[in-house]
Amino acid sequence: MSDHTWYILAIIIYMGTMLAIGYWSYRQTNQYDDYVLAGRGLNPFVAAMSAGASDMSGWLLMGLPGALFVTGMSELWIAVGLVAGAWANWKWVAPRLRSYTEVANDSVTIPSFFENRLGDKSRALRMVSAIIIVVFFTFYVSSGMVAGGRYFESTFGGDYLDGMLIVAGITVMYTFIGGFLAVAYTDAVQGTIMFASLIVVPVMALLYLDDPSSIWTWATSNDYGPYTSGEGNPGYFSMITGVSAAAIIGNMAWGLGYFGQPHIIVRFMALRSAKDARTGRFIGIGWMMFSIAGATFVAIVGTAFFGQNPDISIVDQKSFETIFLDMGRVLFHPLIGGLILTAVLAAIMSTISSQLLVSSTSLIEDIYMVFAKSKPSERILINLSRTAVVAVAVIAGVLSINPSDSILGLVGFAWAGFGAAFGPLVLLSLYWKRLNASGALAGMVTGAVTVFVWGSTSLGDLIYEMVPGVIVSTVVTVVVSLMTKEPDDRIQQEFASVAQKAS
Template sequence: MQAGDPATGVVIATLVLYKLVLIAIGVWASRLNRNESDFFLGGRGLGAWVAGLSYAASTSSAWVLLGFSGFVYVYGVSALWMVPGIWAGYVGVWLWFGPRLRAETAERNYVTVTDFMAASAGPSTRALIAILAGGLVLFTFVFYIAAQFGAAAVAFESQFALPHTESVLLGAVVILIYGLLGGFWAVSLTDTLQGAMMALIAVLLPAAGLVAAGGPVQMWATLSETMPSAYLDITGERGFVPFLAFAFGVAAIGLGTFGQPHLMARLMAVKDEKARRTGFTIAMSWAVLVYFGMALLALSGRALLGEIFDPEALFYEMANLLLPAVLAGVVIAAILSAVMSTVDSLLIAASAAAAHDLKLIRLFPRREVMISRVVMASICVFAVALTLSVDATIFDRVLFSWSALGAAFGPVIAARVMNAAPKGWAVLAAIVLGFATTVLFYTYGQIGAEAAGGGLSGMLARLAAIPGDPFERVVPWILPLVLVFSFRQPRPVEDRRS
């Protein structure tokens, strides 16, 4: 889109109006923040629609619109093995974790999921768990936030030819304004709006792509003629063992869902059991609609465009090809919706980790909300600096953060949900092992198969480098699960707030 294009004014007006609405929500919600629980959990008053749509938008974000569509575009039908694992994550969090997590955290007034994880430990060990978990959330979420800022920058660069730095700063400033003002309420309400926007685009753009490709039959015929046979094969024509590793690895992305503090916060904040059950139906329906839409967009895009330089830009390429120029503002708004719906939730969760888990709030008694806002602003500034200095694809950077935190916290939360009450030292060890093992396999996988030699080490390097990457997402869960279920208290230690 060129500066002199008549549609540019319409696009800019659309974006300005959209951002003003988000800021207005932040201003409105600012009056609801009276204490720490209000700022980080919205007073535990989320209804079904807000909880369900805000959860869905937060868990998927730009990752599904840009990263997932690009992944299917590159690997074809076999990439869809990822989807059942992601949907299973929705089911597990809402129907398995949800009842116990909501009830216990409300009864005991827990503010973060770290409080829930550490409940079976003694006071001194509980403090160590809070410090460790809070530190890992901060470290991991900074990378996650940086990935989302990078996605926003790509949107502005591709549509308006804005410089990279200005693009990153523009998205960060708007998110920070309404997040600082309104806290969890503002974040949840804006995420609801953004989730609806993403769902609308996930229907319209893939439908337009399918029509342009000549319908399902013609699209399939075009792909059969232009792509290798492996592209349309459900196994990708991989051998038995490589296929199992690939399918299990991509499906295991859903495991990361079970350890994400910003997602658990939605379950902690939902107002009652009826809202939780209805919220699950809403979130699951959204997930089916959006993931199906992005898969269809990827295949249609491959049939229409052939090879493109950047697969993660497929969304923009298809929008520019299929939509009138005046609708570019809606498309950009959809991407910004995806970015903001995760970044704002991550900022709230990271701020809670620093202010509550790391006890920064205690430095300034009765100034809980102020400290939380200062921490949020500081995290945002650091993430922007990281975005501008580190080069990584949206898909890889998000998946590392997602997998590392999932393996660190997921086994512990699962044990607590099942009333296992693991000993404090076992919780500490499980968190360290889950995170460290993920980092190990992520780093090892970056070496790539081309650097691998023979023997066992060479085989491991080759397996770690395949797209499914089962080592990074599955293996880190094994030892933590053994620890938390093998070393348990005879009964839960009575909750003693330290």
């Protein structure tokens, strides 16, 4: 068989596995809480792997190795910030959020938690936060579909639209039938594929070299990739050469975004118990550190691998983001190489499915239910959620047919937007008794607006918009809360009981 046929076979095996997990999850899903939060019965391994896979996306396998290959270790500051942010998220948010969402009227979404935690009878807090989630995640899902189409286009030489529809169709199908359980377990499998690929590929590439030790000197003194002058990249291994303090702060500030990412922190809410957060932290951060180390070594080994073998071409000659895929194709049998290629597809699909489910759940739980005169039956709620999954996917798909820079540009704001709008609010909800609904709403809106304005102007060139967004959101939330009426006794007693259990 040709290499192309082997690749197709690998993709079919992968897609079939995802659909099988979706069907198994369907058999386990009987109630609405099962569909949207797996009945709060997620074990820490699945929760940790699911959070990691839905978080990292294709950036871990393509974006990071490509940036490190071209620029050097100065690109690692984002990874440092992300690891620190993820650790803090598991340490301080996961256990208390798991406990508090159950105490606060068994909240199953972030917007419903905000409303129940703060006793917001106006419902404005829930509605505004739900709208932010649905709008941002629709564009996020669209960008994932675009990535899926581009993946098929570049990997198999196929049509962009066909590839986009295949990726979107399979992802929507297992999300539609299996809900949160399907998303979590497929994410766990996808995270395992990503992890294994990032370990195996650089190790095999290192063994392929005649002189493995050359990886530590090749980039600094020899031609590779974009460097053709004969001098290489002398500052390759320096994390500070040519990098300003503002750039380092801005890159590390990516870690601040974790506290406000709905598709990540919803995994904490689904844990079996708050105690499972400790185990989840060790698994999740371990997975993340080894995966980032693997991506880093893909770049380091790649400088010598491609530099010493000029006959091995890199498909992406602009950003060099295909070095991971190109190594896999060269080093392994086409079937194994095809399975390695699915690592990128796994990263794309895990993110799409997570964002699809969160946005569709908010659409039903936090918008539809606000206007419903009576609560529908469990079966109707599940079917409404499934319908919302399809609705969000269709809108995202339409946006993906002719992708434009304006659509993809919005994704750059989304991480900072969620981080600034929800991050300070999540932390203050869990750790500050004096927080009230007025302060929460003011801070959330101000944070989102600050990110949008800062990132849309030349100010974005000074420092990443996450930094001013988080600062302004935090200040406004605290000031407005102190200037307005304090929460009633019931809210404060509920906070005290959660805090006592957590101590």
